[in-house]
Amino acid sequence: MTLKLASKDRVAIIGGGISGTFTAKYLSDYDVSHLHKPVNGKWRERCLLDEITVFDISPPPPGFSSDEDNQQPNLGSNIKDTIKSSSDPRPESWQGSRVSSITVKETVVELGASIIYDGNQLVVDMMNGDPDNLARAEPMMGTTKQEEEEEEEEEEEDEGSNVDINEPFGFGIYHGNKEWLFKTNRFSQYPSFLRKILTSITFLWRYNLDYFRLQKAIHRTVHSFDVVYSLLNDTQHELTYFDSPMDLFDAIGLRSASSISFHDLLDGIGLSRDASLEIQQQTTDDKNTAGWWDWRKWLPGMGCLRSELVTAMTLNTYNKDLNEMNGLVGLVAYVPGGEIFSIKGGNHKLMESALQQAKKTYDSSSICKSPKERIQHKQKQVTTVISDGEKMELLSGEDSLGHFDVVILAAPLQMCRIQFLTHNPMGMDTSILHPMPLGGVNDNFDNEDAVGESKRRTNQHGDLAFPSKLPASATTPYTSVVTTIISNATINATHFGLEDNETLPQTVLVSERGKELEGITTLRILSLNDGLVKIFSTEELSLEKRNMIFGKHHVIEYIQVWGGGNNIEHAKYGGATPNFSGGRNSESLPFLLYDGSSHWAKSDGSGPALYYVNAIESSVAAIEISAIGAKSVSKLVSRRLGLIGPVADTSHDEL
Numbered sequence: 001m002t003l004k005l006a007s008k009d010r011v012a013i014i015g016g017g018i019s020g021t022f023t024a025k026y027l028s029d030y031d032v033s034h035l036h037k038p039v040n041g042k043w044r045e046r047c048l049l050d051e052i053t054v055f056d057i058s059p060p061p062p063g064f065s066s067d068e069d070n071q072q073p074n075l076g077s078n079i080k081d082t083i084k085s086s087s088d089p090r091p092e093s094w095q096g097s098r099v100s101s102i103t104v105k106e107t108v109v110e111l112g113a114s115i116i117y118d119g120n121q122l123v124v125d126m127m128n129g130d131p132d133n134l135a136r137a138e139p140m141m142g143t144t145k146q147e148e149e150e151e152e153e154e155e156e157e158d159e160g161s162n163v164d165i166n167e168p169f170g171f172g173i174y175h176g177n178k179e180w181l182f183k184t185n186r187f188s189q190y191p192s193f194l195r196k197i198l199t200s201i202t203f204l205w206r207y208n209l210d211y212f213r214l215q216k217a218i219h220r221t222v223h224s225f226d227v228v229y230s231l232l233n234d235t236q237h238e239l240t241y242f243d244s245p246m247d248l249f250d251a252i253g254l255r256s257a258s259s260i261s262f263h264d265l266l267d268g269i270g271l272s273r274d275a276s277l278e279i280q281q282q283t284t285d286d287k288n289t290a291g292w293w294d295w296r297k298w299l300p301g302m303g304c305l306r307s308e309l310v311t312a313m314t315l316n317t318y319n320k321d322l323n324e325m326n327g328l329v330g331l332v333a334y335v336p337g338g339e340i341f342s343i344k345g346g347n348h349k350l351m352e353s354a355l356q357q358a359k360k361t362y363d364s365s366s367i368c369k370s371p372k373e374r375i376q377h378k379q380k381q382v383t384t385v386i387s388d389g390e391k392m393e394l395l396s397g398e399d400s401l402g403h404f405d406v407v408i409l410a411a412p413l414q415m416c417r418i419q420f421l422t423h424n425p426m427g428m429d430t431s432i433l434h435p436m437p438l439g440g441v442n443d444n445f446d447n448e449d450a451v452g453e454s455k456r457r458t459n460q461h462g463d464l465a466f467p468s469k470l471p472a473s474a475t476t477p478y479t480s481v482v483t484t485i486i487s488n489a490t491i492n493a494t495h496f497g498l499e500d501n502e503t504l505p506q507t508v509l510v511s512e513r514g515k516e517l518e519g520i521t522t523l524r525i526l527s528l529n530d531g532l533v534k535i536f537s538t539e540e541l542s543l544e545k546r547n548m549i550f551g552k553h554h555v556i557e558y559i560q561v562w563g564g565g566n567n568i569e570h571a572k573y574g575g576a577t578p579n580f581s582g583g584r585n586s587e588s589l590p591f592l593l594y595d596g597s598s599h600w601a602k603s604d605g606s607g608p609a610l611y612y613v614n615a616i617e618s619s620v621a622a623i624e625i626s627a628i629g630a631k632s633v634s635k636l637v638s639r640r641l642g643l644i645g646p647v648a649d650t651s652h653d654e655l
Contacts, residue, residue, distance in 0.1 A: 008050040009405040009641050012394055014382050014418070016056025017097040018626040019613040020410030021354035022126070024052050024375060026634035028358040030235075030643045032365050047368035048643060053376040054355065055394070055401065057094050058087045060377040061352035063359065083558050085111060086348035091381070095562055095574040099623065101346030104485055104557045105530045108137075108346050111483045111560040112576065113623050115139045116347070118339045119222060121229050122627035123350065127343075130353040137344035168506035168525040170199065173312045176510070176517030178497025181277070181308045182206065185505040210271050210305040214334070217269045221331045224252040232631045238646040241639060242632055244590040245616040249328070257327035258619035261582035262314070265327030266306050274304035277311075278321075279512045312509035316522045318577045318621075319481050319538060321512055326583035329620040347623070385610065387422040387436060389600040392608040406637055409593070410613045410630070413438070413474045415573045420593075420610070425600045436610070438593045439468040471587040473618035478575020480564030481521075482537045489531035490551035519545065532557075539564065578617050588618035591633050611637060 011027060013020045031049045083104060087096025098112040116123055116139075127134040170184035187198045204211060231251065234240040242248040249255040257265060266273070303309075306322070314325055317333045343349050359375040362368045384395040391403035409416060420436035491504050498504065508523040515521055515538070522536040533550065535541065540561070546554060563575030579585060589612055596607030616629035638644045 008048065010050050010402070011052045011406045011408065011637065012392075012402070012404040013052065013054045013408045013410050014056075014385075014394075014416065015410030015613075016054050016058060016351060016355075016377065017410065018099055018351060018354075018623055019630050020054055020056065020408070021351040021358075022122070022627050022630035023408055023410055023613060023634050024054055025126070025354040025358040025361075026631055027052055027638060027643075028361040028375065030634065030638040032361050032368055047362070047365065047370075047374075048641065049374065051372065051374050051376055052358070053378060053402070053404075055378050055380050055382050056097075057090045057379065057381050058096055059089065059379055061355055063356055064375075064377045085558070085560065086346055093573075094381075095560070097348065097351070098562065098576060099347050099351065100560070101348050102485065102558050103346075105487060105527065105532060107526055107530075107532060108344075109485055109526060109532075109534055110342060110347055111485075111558070112562070113347060114342055115335075115340050116342060116623060117335045118341070119225075119335075120624035120627075122631060123624055126350060126354060126357070126627075129357050133345075133356075134349060134353055135344040136339075136341040139340045139342050168503055168528055169195065170505045171507040171509060172505035173308050174496060174508050174510050174514045174518070175277070176514040178495075180497065181511060182303060183505055185503060188503065206303045207305040207309065213269050213271055214266075214305065214310070217265075218331055218334050221254065221257075221328075224254050227252045228628060232628070232635065235635065235639075235644040236646055241635055241646070243592065243636075245588045245619055245629070245632075246586075248616075248628075248632060249619060254328055257331065258329075258586040259583045260327050262322040262325040262327050262330030263582075265330060266310070266322070271306045271310075272304055274307040277304065277307040277511055277513070279516060308511065309509075312511060315512070315515055316509050316536065318580075319479050319521055319536070320577075320580070323582050324580065326580045326586055326619065329580055332620050332622055332625070350623075382416075382418055384419045384421065385436070386433065387420075387594065387596055387599075387608050387610070389423075389425060389596060389602070389607060392596075392610065404608070406609050406611065406641065408611045408613060408633060408637065412478065412575075412578075412614050412617065413470075413589070413612065414477065415575065417573055422594070422599070436594050437468065437599075438610075439470040439474070439589065471589060471618070472581070472585045473578065473587060474589050474615075476579045476581070476585055477572075478563055479577050479579055480538065480574070481562045481576040482540050482564070483558075483560040483562070484535045484537065484541060484556065485558040486533045486535070486546070486550055487530055487555045487557050489533045489549075489554045491525075491531075491533070492549055492551065495549055577621050580619075586619050589615045591615055591629075591636055605640075609637075609640060 013023055027049065032046055083102050085096065085102045086100045090096050100111045101108055102111060103109070118124060127136075168185070169188040172183035172185060173181040175181050184199045184202065187195045190198065228248065231240045231242075231248075239251075242251065246255055246258075249258055263273075310330075311322060314320060314322060314330060314333060318325060318329070322330065355375060355377060359373070362370075362374045368374070378401070380396045380401055382394050382401065383397055385407055386393045386395070391405060392407045393403050394401040394407070409418075420438060421433040422436045424432060424434050493500065493502060493504060496504060496508075504523075504525065506525050510518060510521055519539060519541065520535055520537045522534075524534045526532040526534055531550075531554070540559065546556075561574065591611055591613070592609060593612045593615075594608075594610040596602075596609055597605050598607075600607050611633045613626070613629045613633045616625055616632070635644065639646075
């Protein structure tokens with residue numbers, strides 16, 4: 001498309017999670033810090049964006065306005081709760097950002113996305129831009145100041161001579177009915193360095209060749225994502241601007257992995273399979289299915305990596321079995337090595353910092369001095385987006401939130417509860433609104449030369465075209481998960497088949513049968529002294545179940561429902577992760593959902609546009625994946641507005 005030289009464009013971002021806040025940061029970089037080169041013989045100017053406004057139902061982060069205009073009355077948040085999440089206060093019918101945390105008994109606990117890997121370059125880059133506020137902490141939970149001091153003291157002690165064998169350690173895979181598939185907590189009495197050695201030896205013995213096969217596949221995937229970063233950082237070549245997630249994954253050779261089930265992918269790399277550990281046992285002669293001839297069954301301590309650890313970790317992360325996962329998201333769920341961590345104080349600080357860094361980018365630029373804040377956060381619920389040939393108007397109920405040149409949806413389409421409407425450029429009455437064709441159109445609006453009745457399809461308004469059906473990835477509900485935080489728990493060891501003097505592993509994962517019998521997918525002991533436990537489950541745990549596992553004196557500190565549950569709005573519009581349907585839902589929407597220039601047949605490339613960051617979640621979902629989607633969309637928007645652009649066409653070989 002022809003690049004225009006932008007002139008004080010306004011950008012709206014709907015959604016204040018990782019996708020939305022990272023997009024704001026990247027747009028500010030392209031507007032201010034990027035090396036601006038000539039377009040059509042003219043030099044680009046800096047600071048061409050009039051404002052970047054993030055609309056979100058949660059309160060603005062520190063450093064942003066919280067005046068009356070930003071306040072949304074009658075939020076109806078759970079004010080009765082003494083503990084607030086990082087998304088509170090918010091309307092009761094909204095689940096809030098899937099990256100959120102709470103503080104319980106001076107311990108920061110992640111409610112949603114918990115783990116960051118040091119190979120996640122975009123997240124690490126964001127942390128490097130704000131090292132004072134974005135420090136690393138133990139994964140899956142924050143650490144208190146006291147815990148950090150204790151860790152430093154332990155490191156100074158001689159090889160951990162004072163080991164408390166009652167402290168929780170290691171992980172286990174629970175199979176239900178008091179049966180364990182794998183445990184590492186039996187090494188708790190040894191010093192920490194020896195624990196690691198013994199755990200590694202046990203792990204390698206149990207999973208042997210399958211472990212190395214899986215690691216090889218994971219390393220190939222990681223290498224492919226390393227290519228993504230070089231492509232995203234390249235603004236000079238046309239082929240580094242990806243119109244859809246599928247184009248991006250195709251460019252790095254991972255598209256096929258997203259369109260098959262994780263089981264099928266593991267078959268392809270030769271991992272053995274023990275169908276006896278699965279709920280729906282496979283009646284097949286597949287050579288990868290373990291039988292009486294499998295040598296692993298005849299050696300002590302042997303197990304099946306696929307049916308034990310891989311299944312357990314997938315249930316922990318996505319609450320889905322391997323048939324329901326696609327191959328790409330299955331591989332991304334694993335870390336090939338290196339450090340894993342969370343953000344000290346909560347992963348939600350990533351979002352706060354991204355907006356603060358975007359604001360700082362403008363404030364620190366002598367060229368961009370303006371009495372107006374270019375980066376804004378408004379605590380408003382967007383209910384309607386209406387496009388004409390010039391702008392897009394955002395509405396909250398009947399109240400107008402302003403007119404914008406570009407709108408970026410940074411939330412799942414099926415969760416956002418927004419009406420997307422447009423005036424009809426070919427209609428006689430321009431006041432009549434029609435659904436915005438987010439999935440494209442059948443027979444282009446401009447196709448007036450169609451021949452034959454079969455090609456001249458009309459709708460009730462007499463238009464020659466109408467919106468196409470959205471792909472399943474944009475309509476299928478997300479997977480429901482419930483996060484429960486409990487304190488004062490006295491864990492019933494006998495319920496799990498443990499001896500009286502044996503402590504539960506610090507992290508308990510489950511097999512398919514374990515999930516079905518217990519109703520949980522993960523149990524994590526956060527603090528033994530406080531009886532602080534985090535549980536992931538498919539549904540809210542009953543009082544009887546909680547009393548059975550955690551004792552009658554346990555206290556529920558917080559429950560976060562991600563889809564499902566008794567709240568009708570949560571069940572309809574909530575969810576933790578996409579439903580990948582074993583690769584059947586991998587077809588994605590494009591990043592550009594609606595192009596006003598094309599719709600209104602403008603030859604100069606002007607006109608409003610709607611972009612969709614979360615289109616990338618059709619294939620895989622993680623904090624870093626959201627950042628990749630944000631970077632991809634930011635490039636497309638910046639090119640459209642003339643902030644950046646390719647200087648010459650090139651081929652893939654030249655890249």
